[in-house]
Amino acid sequence: MKQKYSGFMAALTATLATAMPVQAQTMVTMWVHAGPGPEAVAYSAATDAFNAQNKDIKLDLVKLPEGSYSNQVSAAALARKLPCLLDFDGPNVYNYAWTKKIIPLDTFPELVAVKADLLPSLLRQGTYGGKLYSLGQFDSGLGIWGNKKLLEKAGVRIPGSVLEAWTLAEFEDALKKLKSSGVAAPLDMKFNYGVGEWFTYGFSPIVQSFGADLIDRKTFKSSKGVINGDAAVKALTTLQGWVKAGYVNPATKDDGDFIKGKAALSYVGHWTFKDYKKALGDDLVLIPMPAFGAKPVTGAGSWNFGISADCKDPKAAAKVLAHLMSTPEILRVTEANGAMPGTNSALAQSRDYGVKGGLNIYVQQVRQGVALVRPETPAYPAISTAFAEALNNIVAGADVQKELDRASKKIDQNIEDNKGYPIK
Incomplete structure (x- = not known):
């Protein structure tokens, strides 16, 4: 009797598993301006790390050459076919926000701690009309x-x-x-x-x-x-x-x-x-x-990430953005491109930008109010x-x-x- 019951339950389980639809992954496409080079390798590694850690979201990375990147963004915006996530040069955030290409980030719970940890220059760069529209993994100087x-x-x-x-x-x-x-x-x-x-x-x-x-x-x-x-x-x-x-x-x-x-x-x-x-x-x-x-x-500010208005699942995009803004991922890309880590947490772990590092003067300039972002206007x-x-x-x-x-x-x-x- 026990064997028959076990066999029945096994068959029932198999039937239910077949009948229940497999949960589809949410696809998040991300555009970055990166041709061949260490920065492109860093973004590929970041994508692989995210996909290995998340089964419900699939991150699809698209690397585009910098020379034609802005034109491709403009064309995609006109066709309402922007990817969920895209990077863009710092001062473009204001025009992108004004033309509603990108959406505010303040309401996503995953990004609250990131915003609090952001360097002041990057916080200013990403803010327009009192709302945060972009997050930068790195700063410049x-x-x-x-x-x-x-x-x-x-x-x-x-x-x-x-x-x-x-x-x-x-x-x-x-x-x-x-x-x-x-x-x-x-x-x-x-x-x-x-x-x-x-x-x-x-x-x-x-x-x-x-x-x-x-x-x-x-x-x-x-x-x-x-x-x-x-x-x-x-x-x-x-x-x-x-x-x-x-x-x-x-x-x-x-x-x-x-x-x-x-x-x-x-x-x-x-x-x-x-x-x-x-x-x-x-x-x-x-x-x-x-x-x-x-x-x-x-000068201050650099390329940063935003979530497009065309994104069908901005919550999933915010989860990817939180991953990109984590200390390991910031250090991964800044070790590749030599830029200043964009959060206080990542900066504290940087060798070159530390107190005795060869690039610490750039940090001094940010901390002491020397850094000025480009005009925050569309x-x-x-x-x-x-x-x-x-x-x-x-x-x-x-x-x-x-x-x-x-x-x-x-x-x-x-x-x-x-x-x-x-x-x-």
């Missing part, structure tokens, strides 16, 4: 890489912390001494990157250090008198003067000037660290941003394009005031065309 051997030979003081930053007078004295000591073009400013976002990210902090900005940040309604005011004109006239004096080679074609000793200083971000360290070894030093005006300013793409065009012409010798006046008109016209970008 500007500094000046120096060749210690060439600096010491020229008798130039090497600042070791933000509190010891050069003034404008000291900075220009350093350029003069280096030029006199035989360095062909002492300051590499990465003009080989070409006209584009680098021009805005890289050079607007000089304008801001002089006391100007790209737009009035109190209202975000106009750039008049700000991007083309006296302080901005002074800032870019000064930059133009460095080029005219032969301190900067605006026609440099690659990153080789600093590595080969043709330049003793390289004005750039964290991303050159590994190549520079390999080339210069112990002669590589990181110098904080100079106080060109009243205070130093560095007009940012228009601002960046106008400023980059003006800067390119100024470096080539154009009249500074005229170029900045032209940039201001373009920006204000864009704002007017969009009725001031009212928060919807």
Whole structure:
């Protein structure tokens, strides 16, 4: 009797299992701008780790080339076919939020602790209209890489912390001494990157250090008198003067000037660290941003993640985003790309950005209020394009005031065309 009962139950169990539908996995597609390289490998590993840990959600990673990435996002948005998760360059968050390409993240329980742990610069970058729209695994920063051997030979003081930053007078004295000591073009400013976002990210902090900005940040309604005011004109006239004096080679074609000793200083971000360290070894030093005006300013923010308005299961996407923002995943990608970990928890475990790490000055700049995100307005793409065009012409010798006046008109016209970008 017992054997018959056992057989009956086994058959019943098998029948029920066959009859009950297997729970389908929720598919979450994620786009990242990553061609071949260590960052792409890190995202593939993050995807594999998530899928191994979660049976109810399947993460599908799509890696797209950076050059055409923004155009593909725009095309997908028009067709209402954006993926659930996508990354995008920091200042694009405001335009994406305003055009409702992405949704606020504040209501997802998995992301509450992440928001509290986020670096202040990334929290500011991801916020628009009082709501959080994006989360960044990493932050960025500007500094000046120096060749210690060439600096010491020229008798130039090497600042070791933000509190010891050069003034404008000291900075220009350093350029003069280096030029006199035989360095062909002492300051590499990465003009080989070409006209584009680098021009805005890289050079607007000089304008801001002089006391100007790209737009009035109190209202975000106009750039008049700000991007083309006296302080901005002074800032870019000064930059133009460095080029005219032969301190900067605006026609440099690659990153080789600093590595080969043709330049003793390289004005750039964290991303050159590994190549520079390999080339210069112990002669590589990181110098904080100079106080060109009243205070130093560095760029901040970087690529970050958001959940699209087209996502059919944003709760599942939020779970993936929480995974990406975990300490192990942040460290995985920042060890690959050399960027500053985007949370306090991950930063505490970073070797290069620790107190004794070679990149700690970038952390000092964030902690001490030197870092400034790009303007938090949907007009940012228009601002960046106008400023980059003006800067390119100024470096080539154009009249500074005229170029900045032209940039201001373009920006204000864009704002007017969009009725001031009212928060919807």
